[in-house]
Amino acid sequence: MDLEEAIRRRRMCRNFSDRPVAPEVVDRLLQRAVRAPSAGFSQGWSFLVLQVASEVERFWSAVADEAWRSDPNLPGLLRAPVVVVPLCSPEHYLQRYSEADKVGHGLTTAGAWAVPYWTVDIAFATMLLLLGVVEEGLGALFFGRDRTAHERLKTEFGVPDGWQPIGAVLVGWPAADWGPKGSSARARRPLSEIVHRGGW
Numbered sequence: 001m002d003l004e005e006a007i008r009r010r011r012m013c014r015n016f017s018d019r020p021v022a023p024e025v026v027d028r029l030l031q032r033a034v035r036a037p038s039a040g041f042s043q044g045w046s047f048l049v050l051q052v053a054s055e056v057e058r059f060w061s062a063v064a065d066e067a068w069r070s071d072p073n074l075p076g077l078l079r080a081p082v083v084v085v086p087l088c089s090p091e092h093y094l095q096r097y098s099e100a101d102k103v104g105h106g107l108t109t110a111g112a113w114a115v116p117y118w119t120v121d122i123a124f125a126t127m128l129l130l131l132g133v134v135e136e137g138l139g140a141l142f143f144g145r146d147r148t149a150h151e152r153l154k155t156e157f158g159v160p161d162g163w164q165p166i167g168a169v170l171v172g173w174p175a176a177d178w179g180p181k182g183s184s185a186r187a188r189r190p191l192s193e194i195v196h197r198g199g200w
């Protein structure tokens with residue numbers, strides 16, 4: 001599959017079949033993800049990978065609150081056999097930008113950063129993972145929860161302090177009826193509205 005096709009075919013999947021995903025496929029997805037660019041090549045990223053049924057159940061117990069129990073998409077989501085939680089560590093960036101070649105930028109405290117590159121980097125890596133999912137013929141949903149759910153998730157899986165989940169990616173084989181739903185069914189904004197050539 002070429003890049004153009006992978007980009008065009010990538011849509012969020014909210015209805016998975018219960019067909020398992022081979023562990024080596026997940027490994028390939030992760031290998032691709034870490035080809036992402038990274039500020040100062042700090043690579044302050046991690047992936048919590050849950051691909052055993054009991055782990056995935058614990059994930060859902062940690063993140064699915066009452067509001068989710070009534071979400072019509074939930075049964076289709078629960079069938080996804082793999083959950084990848086992308087995390088970032090600001091501290092990696094502060095340490096990297098304290099090294100001799102970077103210290104001059106004045107970015108040794110989190111508050112000094114105009115943009116939190118730790119979030120940018122893990123988002124780039126997650127995007128590569130999502131494109132890899134298309135390449136493998138699989139489906140994925142990236143979604144986020146609130147702070148409380150993220151904290152519960154960290155506690156449940158022993159994530160050390162300093163690591164921040166940016167959300168979670170469900171990975172699995174799409175069910176027959178998986179097409180764009182919810183926000184994904186909205187119209188794409190035209191380039192004419194988005195692009196400002198030569199000035200705003």
Ligand SMILES: Cc1cc2nc3c(=O)[nH]c(=O)nc-3n(C[C@H](O)[C@H](O)[C@H](O)COP(=O)(O)O)c2cc1C
Pocket residue numbers: 010011012013014142143144145167180182183184185
């Ligand atoms: C940061 C972020 C958070 C998202 N959170 C959710 C979510 O909580 N639930 C959900 O169903 N989709 C979520 N999505 C998926 C978006 O709804 C989806 O990407 C958007 O509607 C465009 O559709 P597409 O990805 O199928 O092209 C999220 C996407 C991003 C990038």
